[in-house]
Amino acid sequence: MSSSSRRKTRWFSDSEPTRRDAGAKAAVGNEPLIELKEVSLRFINYADKQYSLKRAVLDLVLRREDPAPVSEFWALRNLSLRIHRGERVGVVGGNGAGKSTLLRLLARIYPPTSGQVVVRGNVAPLIEMGAGFNPELSGYDNILLNGAMLGYSRREMIAKVDGIHEFTGLREFADLPLKYYSSGMYMRLAFGIATEIDPEILLIDESLGVGDATFRDRAKSRILKLLDRSHAVILVSHEMETLRQVCTRGLWLNRGELRADGPIDQTIDQYLSWTREVAC
Amino acid sequence: MDVRADSSIPHAEFFPAPPEPQRPSRWARRLADDRRELARFLPVIQNLVVQELRVRYQRSFLGFLWTLLNPLLMMATLSWVFSYLFRTIENYTLFLFAGMVPWGFLSVSLNECALCIIVNEGLIRKIYVPKLVFPISRILINLVTLTLSLGALFLLLWPLGARLSWPVLLLPLVILLLAVFTLGLGLAVATANTFYRDCGHLVSVFLQAWYFATPILYRAEDFPVESQWRFRINPAYYFIDLFHDVIFAARWPQPGSVVVASAIAIISLGIGYVIFKSQEDKMVFRL
Helix, strand or coil, rough: CCHHHHHHEEEEECCCCCCCHHCCCCHCCCCCCCCEEEEEEEECCCCCCCCHHHHHHHHHCCCCCCCCCCCCEEEEEEEEEEECCEEEEEEECCCCHHHHHHHHHHHHCCCEEEEEEEEEECEEEEECCCCCCCCCCCCHHHHHHHHHHHCHHHHHHHHHHHHHHHHHHHHHHHCCCCHHHHHHHHHHHHHHHHHCEEEECECCCCCCCCCHHHHHHHHHHHHHHHHCCCCEEEEEEECCHHHHCCCEEEEEEEECCCCCCCCHHHHHHHHHHHHHHHHH | CCCCCCCCCCCHCCCCCCCCHHHHHHHHHHHHHHHHHHHHCCHHHHHHHHHHHHHHHCCCCCHHHHHHHHHHHHHHHHHHHCCCCCCHHHHHHHHHHHHHHHHHHHHHHHHHHHHHHHHHHHHHHHCCCCCCHHHHHHHHHHHHHHHHHHHHHHHHHHHHCCCCHHHHCCCCCCCCHHHHHHHHHHHHHHHHHHCCCCHHHHHHHHHHHHHCCCCCCCCHHHCCCCCCHHHCCCCHHHHHHHHHHHHHHHHCCCHHHHHHHHHHHHHHHHHHHHHHHHHHHHHHHHH
């Protein structure tokens, strides 16, 4: 069972010993940073997620056929695309179109059901902020912990602590356990850490409006700076104006399938005219 | 845009090395992948371990004493009750100590490993961390506790005749073997409990039974020769026996039993690793 899935699914990361490059050395400079080859991702809805051994045994003993009716759902279907250095890709589509799933796939949270994903470079996911925060620990320790999860060593993160405090203004609370932070402070810290690093590939999910008004402005400018530092950006948003400003290339996903791929304005226009058609 | 443009480079150019037989090369690659990933995520393990320990021990000054209190009370009660039964064992308290502390490590580690993936659900669904990190850090945390309580209890038992001897030099090796054995079981248990949520309960019941089947409260030698096989088929027996040798009896263990224990530890780790890795990708969908 696992052998067949292994054959179908291959994951490469930047640090994989690049035997592939040996063959195609000439192409190294313009190799795409992200390459998806016929990637599909299936979610299985287990009617009973908390499947237990007790049930498994009962089902076996009582010979119950298909005890927990499962429904499957293809979040991504046969997706192939390449994203090169310097591209800023905006992803549009309705709810449940697979936009966030695509980001999670690229962040390695979900493995593809079939197909191949190649990611060359370190990935910074601004998908869910504050992942891995430990409420018992101080703000400072959480910066180190979060940094470690993003792939930065303790020393590298200690060098970044100042910059994070500078931005969040939480320096005086650095030694306070995170559980005493207000939710706004919590978000600010998470945002500050996620945007302090220097990623090669940046994944951003929408709803980055954090904190009060003054903070939101600074957050926006900080994101724009981060965009400039990263080699490739994939941005998921419902705000078409932001996408038009920031991105160069647009992808339109519908029910897990790629409907359009082209310059951002063109994709957004196609998408908007389609939504208007559907609405009528 | 060159979307859906398939690579024109033939497959053979990607892999110039002659294809190896599939099975070994797949696991060899997984091992190499994991080694690299774990090296990269070493700071995460380090942070998880250090901070868990700090939360556990720094918050309350008594934190460490509490972890000592459990084995201490158990040992006091058991030695009071059973020392009449097992008069043949001289210094029964020390005997109990040598077996119970490592057993405590095994059982707490397994119970924690069973939950380690589920408890970190929020993390696993939000950010990529190799899932091996969780069982490994549980084991490391308990390893620290084991070492500290071995040391502290040893000092407490000094008046009762606990003495250092040369065979104690083997203690690090014995602890390492036990940790490897426990990690293997922990990986298997973590996988099982992620897919079947009631495995955790089974694990604690099973551990209780296993505890009594292992010569911790009694000596295997006190049983008739014809029932010795019951201990021989119990993998935990070999590890506990090594602890008895090194701490209680102060004699060098038989080289044979060290070899057997090492073999069991490695087999356990191998099986646990294969089980864990073959299901690792599916775990996130089951959380």
